[in-house]
Amino acid sequence: MLINNSQCYYLFEEERLDSFKTWVFDDKQACNKFALAAAGFYKCKPGDAKSDDCACFFCGKTLSDWDPVDDPFKEHASHSPQCKFITLGRPQSELKMKELVQLCQLWCENKLNKAMEMENERRQRLFTQMNANIDSKLYK
Numbered sequence: 001m002l003i004n005n006s007q008c009y010y011l012f013e014e015e016r017l018d019s020f021k022t023w024v025f026d027d028k029q030a031c032n033k034f035a036l037a038a039a040g041f042y043k044c045k046p047g048d049a050k051s052d053d054c055a056c057f058f059c060g061k062t063l064s065d066w067d068p069v070d071d072p073f074k075e076h077a078s079h080s081p082q083c084k085f086i087t088l089g090r091p092q093s094e095l096k097m098k099e100l101v102q103l104c105q106l107w108c109e110n111k112l113n114k115a116m117e118m119e120n121e122r123r124q125r126l127f128t129q130m131n132a133n134i135d136s137k138l139y140k
């Protein structure tokens with residue numbers, strides 16, 4: 001099921017911040033949980049205190065092996081310059097409502113397209129399998 005109210009998509013900064021129950025650096029370091037959440041990242045394994053795998057809610061880019069002095073926004077921009085969230089150039093709190101709505105619409109569109117692609121691939125596999133079964137019965 002695509003739409004599920006109980007599922008967290010890390011679309012909003014507050015949700016992303018919640019994923020950093022533990023983080024490898026303290027809040028005084030440049031690479032802190034607030035800067036990461038503001039730069040679009042959520043922690044991939046919230047329950048794993050030693051993991052520093054983070055992913056962008058929008059483009060899906062995963063980064064790890066962070067340094068305490070890393071600027072999450074700059075790291076995001078250098079590893080995924082085409083990310084729509086990054087091209088806006090500001091954290092969620094500084095976006096205009098229109099920009100935030102457009103970002104959400106684009107995010108939904110991307111999720112739906114991905115789901116449709118996966119469904120089409122599943123149907124193609126099923127179709128190929130059914131044809132192979134029919135062929136094997138017809139041409140014994």
Ligand SMILES: [Zn+2]
Nearest residue numbers: 056058059083
């Ligand atoms: Zn991104």
